[in-house]
Amino acid sequence: MANFLIAAALLCFPIMLHAQNGAARLFEVSATKYLMGTQVDVLAQNESIQRCKSAFYEAFREIDRIENLLSAQRETSELARINHRAGHGPVQVSWETLAIIKRAVAYGKKFNGYFDISIGPISYLWGFGWEKKIVVPEGSRIAALLPLVGYGKIIINERDTTIAFARDGMKLDLGGIAKGYAVDRAAFILRQQGIKNFLLNADGDIYAAGQKSDNQKWHVGIQHPRGKQALIASFELSDFAVATSGDYERFIEVAGKRYHHIFDPRTGYPAPLTQSVSVLASTAEEADAWATYLFIIGFAGYQKILSPQTPLAMFVDTNDKIHWNAVWEKNYLLKFLD
Amino acid sequence: MNRRNFLRNFSFGGLGLLATPGFGIRDERPVAPEDFCLNLVTDDADLAIPMLEALLARALLAYKNLKFSEYKLRGEHMADLVLIKNRRLLDYKNSADELAQGLYEIARALSLPRKVENPVLMKFYTEDRRRPAATLNLFGNNILLKQLSLTENQGAHEVESETGRVTFVIRNKSVKITTATCRHKTCMNMGSINAAGQSLVCIPSRLRIAIEGQDESGLDGVTF
Numbered sequence: 050m051a052n053f054l055i056a057a058a059l060l061c062f063p064i065m066l067h068a069q070n071g072a073a074r075l076f077e078v079s080a081t082k083y084l085m086g087t088q089v090d091v092l093a094q095n096e097s098i099q100r101c102k103s104a105f106y107e108a109f110r111e112i113d114r115i116e117n118l119l120s121a122q123r124e125t126s127e128l129a130r131i132n133h134r135a136g137h138g139p140v141q142v143s144w145e146t147l148a149i150i151k152r153a154v155a156y157g158k159k160f161n162g163y164f165d166i167s168i169g170p171i172s173y174l175w176g177f178g179w180e181k182k183i184v185v186p187e188g189s190r191i192a193a194l195l196p197l198v199g200y201g202k203i204i205i206n207e208r209d210t211t212i213a214f215a216r217d218g219m220k221l222d223l224g225g226i227a228k229g230y231a232v233d234r235a236a237f238i239l240r241q242q243g244i245k246n247f248l249l250n251a252d253g254d255i256y257a258a259g260q261k262s263d264n265q266k267w268h269v270g271i272q273h274p275r276g277k278q279a280l281i282a283s284f285e286l287s288d289f290a291v292a293t294s295g296d297y298e299r300f301i302e303v304a305g306k307r308y309h310h311i312f313d314p315r316t317g318y319p320a321p322l323t324q325s326v327s328v329l330a331s332t333a334e335e336a337d338a339w340a341t342y343l344f345i346i347g348f349a350g351y352q353k354i355l356s357p358q359t360p361l362a363m364f365v366d367t368n369d370k371i372h373w374n375a376v377w378e379k380n381y382l383l384k385f386l387d
Numbered sequence: 388m389n390r391r392n393f394l395r396n397f398s399f400g401g402l403g404l405l406a407t408p409g410f411g412i413r414d415e416r417p418v419a420p421e422d423f424c425l426n427l428v429t430d431d432a433d434l435a436i437p438m439l440e441a442l443l444a445r446a447l448l449a450y451k452n453l454k455f456s457e458y459k460l461r462g463e464h465m466a467d468l469v470l471i472k473n474r475r476l477l478d479y480k481n482s483a484d485e486l487a488q489g490l491y492e493i494a495r496a497l498s499l500p501r502k503v504e505n506p507v508l509m510k511f512y513t514e515d516r517r518r519p520a521a522t523l524n525l526f527g528n529n530i531l532l533k534q535l536s537l538t539e540n541q542g543a544h545e546v547e548s549e550t551g552r553v554t555f556v557i558r559n560k561s562v563k564i565t566t567a568t569c570r571h572k573t574c575m576n577m578g579s580i581n582a583a584g585q586s587l588v589c590i591p592s593r594l595r596i597a598i599e600g601q602d603e604s605g606l607d608g609v610t611f
Contacts, residue, residue: 074443076440077454081529081595082529083528083590083593086590087590088590088595090608092607092608097440098436098440099433099436099437181570182570183571248607248608250608250609250610252611253609253610253611254610255608257607257608261607267607267608268605268606268607269606269607269608269609270606270608270609270610271609271610271611272609272610272611280606280609283606291610292610293610293611295611297576297611298573298576298611299571299573300576325611327610
């Protein structure tokens with residue numbers, strides 16, 4: 050069976066290996082797979098190609114399992130079930146789903162409602178992240194849905210492990226947290242499988258474990274929000290995560306104006322202050338949630354909340370100006386690219 | 388596919404050029420001493436990989452930055468092995484060094500050459516970052532559908548999977564998706580690519596258009 054699984058994993062994705070000199074030859078093994086509606090890349094340093102393949106297979110399977118729980122697109126997912134039925138009464142869910150919704154609500158409280166997974170009715174109206182056409186809705190339709198938004202209207206019952214909505218028509222959109230959570234889970238699986246040095250990248254949500262080599266950390270770039278395929282900067286990463294929220298991956302332009310997929314929960318419109326923000330955190334989930342929040346409040350908002358506990362961040366504001374923490378530059382060898 | 392077609396299809400990525408049948412050495416620039424490429428098409432990767440791992444650990448210790456890629460192929464192909472060193476095709480069957488002898492043993496163990504169905508293409512190669520981007524790999528659902536030379540295939544091209552289709556244009560060694568059957572057209576917003584390691588992806592169609600090689604800056608990942 051194990052051989053079959055390895056063979057199946059082999060057939061599912063391309064593998065890249067990279068050998069290095071040293072006491073023991075290490076191979077750099079990488080694979081790509083389409084999961085969670087995006088491209089997931091994993092890159093690992095190990096002496097055994099087969100061990101990497103087996104670990105990748107398990108990590109990808111874990112991401113697929115999470116997608117089955119938390120994808121709003123999959124009709125059979127727990128999240129789809131919540132969105133369909135929780136307006137009519139409590140919906141029984143797994144402890145894992147309840148726990149991530151609970152953490153998401155905690156982020157909502159911590160971020161004063163600027164991060165809100167109950168944004169679903171708004172994102173569904175616009176079409177971003179859902180299998181429907183993206184449109185710029187009329188203001189009246191947005192206003193009519195705003196009363197359905199508010200994490201306080203999500204009723205979590207830990208004793209019964211149920212989720213309910215205070216109002217019918219509410220929808221949860223875990224786009225600001227699920228991908229990061231999936232990356233963290235996949236990273237856990239890779240470590241469990243004995244892979245210590247790897248880099249996981251799910252559509253820009255990155256977790257880097259260990260190092261690329263004895264004297265080299267993983268080397269990560271930050272894409273420029275307007276220079277397509279161009280980079281702003283690069284930095285080193287080890288046992289840490291980075292995530293970026295930007296207005297340039299999913300958007301439409303109508304009458305010369307750009308409408309993107311990150312909504313301010315207070316207005317129901319795309320947040321207007323930022324082109325992109327990249328955030329460093331100890332987990333991909335945390336980096337993901339913070340990136341969404343900081344994108345909405347902008348660099349000026351970030352300056353106001355800045356404390357030793359605030360994650361390091363790099364902003365590109367709507368005037369194309371780049372702002373970053375000096376600590377990032379110093380501790381992570383941040384280098385700006387021409 | 389005969390051996391001539393095998394060479395034509397699977398050796399130009401290593402040379403960075405579309406090889407003419409036989410020995411297509413067209414680039415006369417000085418090469419890195421470690422310039423190396425080993426291509427293997429096989430239907431038994433589980434057998435091949437441990438043998439190649441062991442051989443490379445023994446015979447290629449002097450080589451730095453050796454890479455290997457593996458892609459699934461569809462349809463009937465000729466399972467065979469090609470070794471290119473310093474941009475020259477080498478006959479491992481008539482060479483005495485340890486690497487050539489090891490490859491000969493691997494070829495025998497894999498019963499090469501022979502026709503196989505739905506094999507994988509495995510490539511060990513060194514990274515020459517001075518080499519210009521030259522080869523475009525087209526993937527559908529993680530299967531390598533086609534390789535194109537960026538220099539010899541200017542104009543519009545189409546690639547299709549079971550779930551969609553995109554049209555892309557190669558112009559001045561740059562590639563851009565111009566039309567896509569997917570709903571949100573995000574791939575058309577990705578701009579053009581022109582450097583090794585860059586790719587354009589249409590997620591709904593599960594299509595990936597990637598320029599072969601590693602990013603010139605040597606990045607392991609990009610956050611966006």
